Amino acid sequence: MKKWLIIVALGLAIAFSSGFDTPSPIKTKAQLGKKLFFDSILSKDNTISCASCHIPAFGFADTLAISLGVNATPGSRNAPTVMNLRGHDPFFWDGRAASLEEQALMPIENPVEMNLPIKEAIKRLNNSKVYKSLFLSIFKQLPSPKNLGLALAAYQNTLETDESAFDLDEMSASAERGRQLFVSDKTKCFDCHNGPDFTNDDFKNIGLYDGVNLTDEGRYAITKNKEDLGKFKTPGLRNIAVTAPYMHNGMFKTLEEVVEYYDNPYQFVPKPINLDSTLIEPLKLTVEQKKDLVNFLKALTDKQYLKKAQ
Numbered sequence: 001m002k003k004w005l006i007i008v009a010l011g012l013a014i015a016f017s018s019g020f021d022t023p024s025p026i027k028t029k030a031q032l033g034k035k036l037f038f039d040s041i042l043s044k045d046n047t048i049s050c051a052s053c054h055i056p057a058f059g060f061a062d063t064l065a066i067s068l069g070v071n072a073t074p075g076s077r078n079a080p081t082v083m084n085l086r087g088h089d090p091f092f093w094d095g096r097a098a099s100l101e102e103q104a105l106m107p108i109e110n111p112v113e114m115n116l117p118i119k120e121a122i123k124r125l126n127n128s129k130v131y132k133s134l135f136l137s138i139f140k141q142l143p144s145p146k147n148l149g150l151a152l153a154a155y156q157n158t159l160e161t162d163e164s165a166f167d168l169d170e171m172s173a174s175a176e177r178g179r180q181l182f183v184s185d186k187t188k189c190f191d192c193h194n195g196p197d198f199t200n201d202d203f204k205n206i207g208l209y210d211g212v213n214l215t216d217e218g219r220y221a222i223t224k225n226k227e228d229l230g231k232f233k234t235p236g237l238r239n240i241a242v243t244a245p246y247m248h249n250g251m252f253k254t255l256e257e258v259v260e261y262y263d264n265p266y267q268f269v270p271k272p273i274n275l276d277s278t279l280i281e282p283l284k285l286t287v288e289q290k291k292d293l294v295n296f297l298k299a300l301t302d303k304q305y306l307k308k309a310q
């Protein structure tokens with residue numbers, strides 16, 4: 001081979017390989033937020049990241065009823081999905097965070113989650129050459145609590161899904177019957193689970209508080225308003241087939257159980273306190289109707305997840 005050809009070939013090889021080695025450039029707040037979301041640098045012992053509890057393969061929710069923080073410390077509630085939150089507020093089952101930006105700093109400091117004081121987290125980011133330069137180029141500022149919250153919120157705002165069988169008009173006959181039940185006066189599901197993401201962004205008590213076995217007071221702990229006792233944020237229902245277990249305490253493992261619950265809450269909780277008036281009468285659904293409702297709920301799950309499950 002001619003000398004110049006070898007040099008050109010070598011040059012091309014180097015150009016290609018270095019091109020492949022370079023990680024995809026991080027240029028936006030959302031891309032920076034994504035890196036942070038998956039980085040255990042934000043936990044005290046560098047063992048867990050946001051994604052440890054909000055697991056992408058499970059609709060960014062946790063598979064455990066109660067999530068474990070650093071040192072396997074259990075928290076007190078089920079980790080909900082962080083997908084399809086754009087345009088909704090407030091956050092947490094009890095609504096104690098008004099914005100995603102504000103919310104993002106709370107798990108970092110929470111002793112049963114990442115257990116790292118925000119001051120310490122910011123110091124770590126400033127001590128990291130990579131993060132320091134990323135924050136400087138994207139925010140024109142050094143890492144701070146404010147831009148950390150902005151980056152994590154910007155990433156989570158990209159986690160929108162709209163390709164479920166429901167969206168694509170590809171529901172089975174059973175799921176379609178389930179949809180009709182869901183919006184009917186018989187079940188009243190749609191009274192609370194409405195809008196494009198199937199939530200009214202309100203707090204409701206579906207009967208999972210009895211003051212004895214079920215003692216999480218929910219919204220009441222924040223407002224101290226008696227009417228709020230046992231109320232929790234109505235969760236959206238997109239990707240619900242992959243975000244088990246369900247409810248603020250993760251007490252139901254399957255959607256079949258959830259539907260059994262709504263059919264007759266008293267079977268599970270004989271003496272609920274402050275139960276919402278729409279749920280006081282058992283629904284008395286037939287076996288087929290229950291199946292149809294479950295199939296409708298499953299049809300709200302994005303195609304990307306169903307492909308993986310098969």
Ligand code: HEC
Pocket residue numbers: 037042048049050051052053054067068069070075076077078079080081082085090091092093094100103104105107108112113114152156
């Ligand atoms: C140890 C597990 C764990 C870790 C780590 C964790 N979370 Fe969570 N997350 C939860 C739990 C549990 C809840 C529900 C708590 C509640 O409502 O009181 C939650 C709730 C949320 C919510 C509210 C969702 C809604 O519908 O209101 C968002 C947003 C969120 N987390 C984002 C994050 C971000 C961002 C990080 C990383 C900085 C993170 N989480 C780290 C367990 C975790």
Ligand code: HEC
Pocket residue numbers: 080182187188189190191192193203204205206208232233234235236237240243245246247248249255258259262276278279293297
């Ligand atoms: C009165 C308002 C209301 C009605 C009516 C209602 N829901 Fe809910 N739904 C909620 C609230 C609030 C929660 C969370 C409760 C908790 O964790 O304590 C919830 C939770 C759920 C969950 C679990 C979500 C998750 O991520 O854990 C599913 C599934 C669900 N509902 C489906 C239905 C179906 C199906 C119907 C009709 C049979 C229905 N809901 C009727 C308010 C309501």
